[in-house]
Structure formats: structure tokens, C-alpha cells
Amino acid sequence: MKLNKINKLNIRIYILLFLIAILMIVSLIAPYLCPNDPNYTDLSLAKQAPSKTFIFGTDIYGRCVFSRVLMGAKVSIFSSLFLVLGTFLFGSTYGMICGYFGGKIDRTLMGFVDILLAFPDMILAIAVAGILGGGLINAMLALALTGWTSYARLARGSVMTIKSEVFIKAARLSGNGDLRIIIKHILPNIIGPLVVNATLQIGGMMMGLAGLSFLGIGVQIPHAEWGSMINEGRSLMQTAPWIILYPGGVMMVAVMVFNFLGDSIRDLLDPKRQMV
Template structure:
């Protein structure tokens, strides 16, 4: 006759469950407080509204635009703003309002892709440099110093000249130019975080460098990375518009704001609206991202909390 042994169910540790609940609650509370600080700040709230309008315009561009952005009607060239053409027409009779609306899609594409390139490469280089230090840090930082020695717009022009004028190559060039900012910010944050007690404890229990870096160091560097990414989007849009203004970015007939500025140079005296409205679009979008980035920095900085 076999004897059945019944194993008792393991009793959960109430202290461990309480600790996990407290950690989740603390994290949620911190992000909620940061969001409330952003909303309460007039500057960041205005920037957030501008960004929201930009995103909605890009999504609903076919429904917002009153005309085709590429349709040419020569007989309607250089028409002043009117009920039919809200912001007037350009040298080819294209509706400027519709081209600006569709241009928001290109601007968002430029900002996201360019900053994505900068952030991925810059975070990797900065994390490796700050964490391992020694000769690795020296080599990476000296390369970063060389890149930063060149004016950003001149370096971007040189890269596009090598790669060839196109919107894709302009985004790559702007992304490469933005790498040093991310690398330096992440390196500084990693140097501070890696000296903390919980990182030393992870090393003491035998955790590998990659695990420590990915699970303990970088998560505590997210705040400056997020702020830099937000501020860099506006800069990327501005740099790409500059390249398109010089004929090195988006090519006709794409409705890119920098290219529209370039097309309106010849008619500044007779038809100033051709260049004025695309310039205002660039101004407000860059201003929105900068205002929101400043508010985000203040909200995520624990030293500025009341």
C-alpha cells in the first residue's frame, strides 16, 4: 500500500508582495506627478497643444486639405489668400494651405526618424563609454569631440553631398549630426548612476555587465534621454528644412516646408505669402517642441520639485 504525501502549498511572503506593490505604486505616482507638473506649466502645456495639433493635422491631412498638394494650375499662380485658397497659391498655382497640411507628415517623419538614429547610436556609445571607462571612454569621446568640432549644418551638408540629395539621405545626415548630444548626455548620466549602491550590489551578486547596464543603469537614465529626444525633434525639423531650402533635402514635388521656403524666395516682394506661411509653420512647430521639452525637463528633474 502506497502512502500519499501531501506537500503543503508554499505560503506567500506578505512582505515581498507588499514591496512589489509599493514599488509599482511609487513609480505610478512619480509619473502622475510629472504629468501634472507638465499640465500646470503654461509653457509646456502650450507646447503640448502645438504638438497635438501637428499630429492630428498629419493624421487627418486628406480631410483637412482643401486641394491636392501637387495639383498645378498655372492660371491660378500667385493668387493672394482668398476664400478658395486660404493661404494663396505658389508659382505653379498649387494651394499653399494644402501643401502645408501635407507637409506636417514629412516633418513628423523627419523628426522621428532622425532623432531615432541619433538616439539609438548616441545612447549606445554614451552608455558604453560611461560604463566601461578607461581607453574605451577615451576613444569614443575623442571621436565625439571631432564630430562636434564641425558646425552641425555644415557637417549635414557634407554628408548629403556625399550620399546624394534626397529626403532619406537628409534624415540620415541630420541623425548622424545629432549623435554627439545623446552620447554626452547618456555618458554623464551613466557615470553618475553606476556609482550608486544598487549597481554595486548587482555587481556583488555576480551580475554580468550587459545585464547591469540594461536593467539597472539605463532605466535610471531615461529622464535626460526623453528630454533630449523631445528637444532634438524640433532641431531635426529645422535642420532638414535648411537642407531642403538649399535643394539637398526633399525634392519636388514633395510639399516640404523648407523646399516651399526656397520656392518662395523669388516672389518675396510680389507674393510674400508663398514663403511667409511655410516659415510660420516651421517656427510654430519648432517652438512647440522646444517649449514642451523645457517643461518636460522641469517635470522630470527631481531637484526642481517643490
């Protein structure tokens, strides 16, 4: 029974990775897949319903919604992946340093983390993005400011638990330096929960970026991004619902796929869940 559950988890992970690979490939070759210029405006074509010419219809400026959804995929997906990678590396390193050395270093560095955690993530990101101004880079910086703290807390707690183990003491007595102990002996034993957290955070970063763009402090017009597309069509929900339904639906599917992958990896790495 246990092996069957593990095999089912493996199959689910392979399927989800395949779907994510398709999303990434489509987003990379989006400029070649677009049937129309995503930034071409023609008010005579504004708010046209989905048809053979415009599969997802057109927006208030006559732009092809399908082409803009494709172009927005690259911004949303790869910006989120880059954000998660950056916060993962910085936050994990930060937390391992705090947990390993402890003492004043730990109290000082984690004090800064506690200050950031005192504010709701999205509220702080909105404030920072508003100060820096609109734009993709500034939105990513705003989300990165709050995104790395979860890795720092998780890495610190894991290191503090494992650094007192016998094999760590043996490695230290064998003449290994701090850097070698952290990289060779500690990191491999704590990487699992950090990877799970990173996978689960991709969908959240995607939603955060879309949220900032929706508020007008993220990706700026005319660049295509799912959140800004939803913002442009929100006043036309009753008369031209396709303007927000298609980018919103695609974003929902993308977030769900990444979240399902994170849940599956967590289940695979959690021995307690495997025994249920």
C-alpha cells in the same frame, strides 16, 4: 507653493501634448484634408492671393499653398520624430557602453565622437547631404550623423557618475551581468536627461531638415516640405509674401510647441527648479 508649481507644469505638459497630438493627427490625415491637389500646377492661377478657393493663396506654379503646407507637415514632423528616435537609441547606447566599460573602449569610441564634435553640426550635415545627393533619406542620414553625439556625451557622463554607486556594486556582487546592470539599474537612473534632450532636439531636427531642403539638398521638388516651399517663394517676398509666410509660420508654431514641451519636461524633472 511647490505643489502648485508642479501642478501648473503638469497642466502645461498635458496642453502641449494635446497640441502635438493634433499636429500629428492632422499630418497623418492630410491627404484627406487637402482642398486641392498639392502637386497640381496651373500657371493661370499662379501667385493668387489668399481667397475662399485658396485659403493660403497659390505659389509660382499655381499650386495650393494650404494643401502643400498640410502635406509638408507629415514630412517635417514624422521625419524629425524618426530622426530623434534613431539618434536617441544609437547615441544613448553608444554613450552607455563607453561610460560603463571605460578604458581603451571609452577612449577609442569617444575619440570618434570628439572628431564629429569638432565640426559645426549644420556645416557637417550640409557637406554630407551634398556628397550623398538630394532627397529626404539622404538629408536624414546627414542630420543623423551629427544628431547622436549629444546623447553619447550625456549618457557617458551620467553612467560614469552612477556606476560607482553602492547599489551598482551590490548588483554586481549579486551575480548580475553587465547587460542586466546597464538595462535594469543604470538606464532607469539616467533616462530622464536623455528624454529631455530628445524632446528639445525635435525642433532642431525640424529646422535642420527645413534648412537642407531650403538649400536644395533635402526634400526635392515637387514633394511638399516647409523648407523647400520657403525656398521656392523667397524671391517673391514683396509681391507674394504668402508663399513663404504660411509655411514659415506653421513651422515656427510646430517648433515652438516641441521646444515648450522639452522645457516643461526639463523643469518637471529638475528638482532644483521645483524648489525655486
